[in-house]
Amino acid sequence: MSDTESDFEATLSNADSAVAAFERDDRTFLSYVRHAVRNYPTLVPALVLIVSILVFGLIAPRFLSPAVLSLVLQQVTVIGIVAIAQTLIILTAGIDLSVGAILVVSTFVMGRLAVSSGVPLPLAIAAGMAIGTLMGAFNGFLVAKIKLPPFIVTLGTLSVFTALKLWYSGSESIRNADIEANAPSLLWFGEAAARPFGATITYGGIALILLAIVFWYILQHTAWGRHVYAIGDDPEAAALSGIKTDRTLISVYAVAGLICGFGAWVAIGRVGSISPISFEEINLATITAVVIGGTSLFGGRGSIPGSVLGALIVGVFTTGLSLAGVDDYWQMFAVGNLVLIAVALDQWLRRATQ
Amino acid sequence: MSAHENQVQPVLRARGLMKRYGTVVAMNGTDFDLYPNEVLGVIGDNGAGKTTLIRAISGATTPDHGIIELDGKEVHFNTPQDARNAGIETVYQNLALSPALSIADNMFLGREIRKSGILGSLFRKLDHKKMETFARDKLSELGLLTIQNINQTVETLSGGQRQGVAVARAAAFGSKVVIMDEPTAALGVKESRRVLELIQDVKSKGMPIVLISHNMPHIFEVCDRIHIHRLGRRLCTIDPKTISMSDAVAMMTGAMEPPTETMAT
Numbered sequence: 001m002s003d004t005e006s007d008f009e010a011t012l013s014n015a016d017s018a019v020a021a022f023e024r025d026d027r028t029f030l031s032y033v034r035h036a037v038r039n040y041p042t043l044v045p046a047l048v049l050i051v052s053i054l055v056f057g058l059i060a061p062r063f064l065s066p067a068v069l070s071l072v073l074q075q076v077t078v079i080g081i082v083a084i085a086q087t088l089i090i091l092t093a094g095i096d097l098s099v100g101a102i103l104v105v106s107t108f109v110m111g112r113l114a115v116s117s118g119v120p121l122p123l124a125i126a127a128g129m130a131i132g133t134l135m136g137a138f139n140g141f142l143v144a145k146i147k148l149p150p151f152i153v154t155l156g157t158l159s160v161f162t163a164l165k166l167w168y169s170g171s172e173s174i175r176n177a178d179i180e181a182n183a184p185s186l187l188w189f190g191e192a193a194a195r196p197f198g199a200t201i202t203y204g205g206i207a208l209i210l211l212a213i214v215f216w217y218i219l220q221h222t223a224w225g226r227h228v229y230a231i232g233d234d235p236e237a238a239a240l241s242g243i244k245t246d247r248t249l250i251s252v253y254a255v256a257g258l259i260c261g262f263g264a265w266v267a268i269g270r271v272g273s274i275s276p277i278s279f280e281e282i283n284l285a286t287i288t289a290v291v292i293g294g295t296s297l298f299g300g301r302g303s304i305p306g307s308v309l310g311a312l313i314v315g316v317f318t319t320g321l322s323l324a325g326v327d328d329y330w331q332m333f334a335v336g337n338l339v340l341i342a343v344a345l346d347q348w349l350r351r352a353t354q
Numbered sequence: 355m356s357a358h359e360n361q362v363q364p365v366l367r368a369r370g371l372m373k374r375y376g377t378v379v380a381m382n383g384t385d386f387d388l389y390p391n392e393v394l395g396v397i398g399d400n401g402a403g404k405t406t407l408i409r410a411i412s413g414a415t416t417p418d419h420g421i422i423e424l425d426g427k428e429v430h431f432n433t434p435q436d437a438r439n440a441g442i443e444t445v446y447q448n449l450a451l452s453p454a455l456s457i458a459d460n461m462f463l464g465r466e467i468r469k470s471g472i473l474g475s476l477f478r479k480l481d482h483k484k485m486e487t488f489a490r491d492k493l494s495e496l497g498l499l500t501i502q503n504i505n506q507t508v509e510t511l512s513g514g515q516r517q518g519v520a521v522a523r524a525a526a527f528g529s530k531v532v533i534m535d536e537p538t539a540a541l542g543v544k545e546s547r548r549v550l551e552l553i554q555d556v557k558s559k560g561m562p563i564v565l566i567s568h569n570m571p572h573i574f575e576v577c578d579r580i581h582i583h584r585l586g587r588r589l590c591t592i593d594p595k596t597i598s599m600s601d602a603v604a605m606m607t608g609a610m611e612p613p614t615e616t617m618a619t
Contacts, residue, residue: 038507222478223466226459230452240414240450242435242464300454 022027028189036350039292043307056320063323076315078270079285081263083307084215085256086286092232092252093299094150101161106132106264109242111174111274114183121185136257136326140250155293165276172273190269216304232299275316292342358514363426364517365562366531380406382586388562396566397571397606398583404566412533420559441530445537449520453509458489458615460508461523481538494524514545526554532556533564538572550576570599573619
């Protein structure tokens with residue numbers, strides 16, 4: 001060491017040189033659990049799902065039948081797909097209150113073009129998904145370039161898109177009979193792909209699982225996915241690390257819009273008709289699923305499989321409780337408690353890391 | 355040192371940099387010179403504009419006026435990525451690490467390696483293994499960390515370890531210049547010592563370093579020349595072997611005039 005080294009550092013050569021050794025926090029059982037949950041964030045929702053299925057199976061044995069379990073999957077198909085979009089946005093420390101409005105506008109673009117205007121179906125579906133992407137990109141532009149808080153942006157665009165939806169639809173539904181007569185393929189995702197053991201697996205349910213796998217892959221194994229996490233974690237650090245944060249943020253909102261547009265097609269099949277007042281609760285339902293799935297509202301941590309599991313947990317609770325003969329409001333009560341527990345767990349994990 | 359300035363071409367040279375934030379003048383026509391194979395200290399009072407100067411040469415801020423030259427060629431940095439592509443790596447005071455991502459992810463943030471073949475080109479798949487190996491090699495090479503798990507998230511590391519990751523990232527990817535902004539500010543005595551040794555290590559690999567610090571003993575220990583910043587511009591550059599620490603502080607705060615023979619304007 002050089003000769004200007006201060007005296008107070010002279011004893012350093014005797015110091016413990018293990019300063020830079022990585023410490024592992026597996027000293028106690030609790031910190032071991034915390035470590036495991038932090039490294040495998042989908043562990044908790046996966047366990048909760050399994051346990052809740054078993055518990056409801058004990059309370060109402062009918063619950064464990066393939067028919068009922070597949071019904072749960074059908075019920076959460078659209079919420080699950082939109083929850084994937086919501087997850088991408090929440091991972092960037094944002095929130096999207098306009099996903100439901102984007103979804104319904106897209107259903108009407110598809111429906112009006114294919115059913116009323118006789119546009120070829122692929123074109124109508126592409127147009128619906130393009131409009132969804134455009135609406136998402138508009139959110140992203142306001143968030144990234146005008147630097148407005150995502151909550152306010154999407155609260156505003158929720159009203160804007162809802163108004164557009166009511167204007168474009170003329171406040172009228174497109175009936176199932178009309179869709180079947182003019183564009184039956186719009187309903188394809190509602191059809192059963194397989195009926196093993198009395199269960200009904202729809203194409204929509206399969207689409208949800210495939211979409212979840214695709215976005216899990218994108219988040220874990222592409223640079224874009226790592227950037228989504230980095231931006232949610234610390235946007236300043238991400239920008240200094242050379243990530244084009246504005247461009248990435250806009251693309252996240254646009255992709256979320258695209259997923260909502262795809263969800264619109266699935267939703268038409270699931271519901272069978274197109275109504276301007278459908279899916280008004282899906283904004284909060286997707287946030288619920290994402291939070292129960294272990295994704296942090298503060299951004300930077302969470303996963304796509306977690307959100308799908310979160311949606312399934314909500315489905316299991318509502319279906320299970322209703323089979324057990326519990327009133328609707330107690331179902332809401334239970335789901336609300338799940339959200340509170342999930343957020344408290346997230347806080348506990350975050351504290352563990354500081 | 356004055357011979358230095360006449361004969362050798364600076365690696366990084368800036369002239370007349372101006373930056374205004376509203377009515378605040380953060381840089382008022384400052385100059386900057388960094389020569390090959392040296393550690394240049396940058397000192398200055400709070401608000402003197404050191405940070406803006408550093409942000410300008412690392413691409414985080416675009417100056418309103420003035421020129422920056424790298425190896426004699428004029429460069430324009432609009433983003434930190436531009437500076438990085440040109441070979442200038444910066445260790446920011448806040449480290450610019452993403453706590454929830456792993457050490458390997460952090461080292462390659464913004465410059466990820468994709469797998470070769472169709473997996474990489476079509477499916478954009480990252481080559482995690484290659485990046486992990488590289489990160490582990492670089493950290494061991496600098497003797498900085500005894501690695502147990504390169505996939506450990508950065509948030510599980512201590513302050514000194516995080517600093518180590520940030521320095522290793524800069525040293526691994528910097529090809530022309532490494533800039534360190536207050537690398538020891540958040541560290542204990544022992545960790546500071548480690549970072550100072552690290553600076554010597556990086557220097558011995560032939561890389562010039564810019565070191566910004568308020569810690570005078572550290573600056574005087576490792577720097578070959580010291581750039582004193584005052585009121586938004588370079589006041590002078592001094593040789594730490596001929597000027598005392600207290601005189602440097604006096605110049606930096608305006609209590610003393612800079613020595614005329616090293617005036618650098």
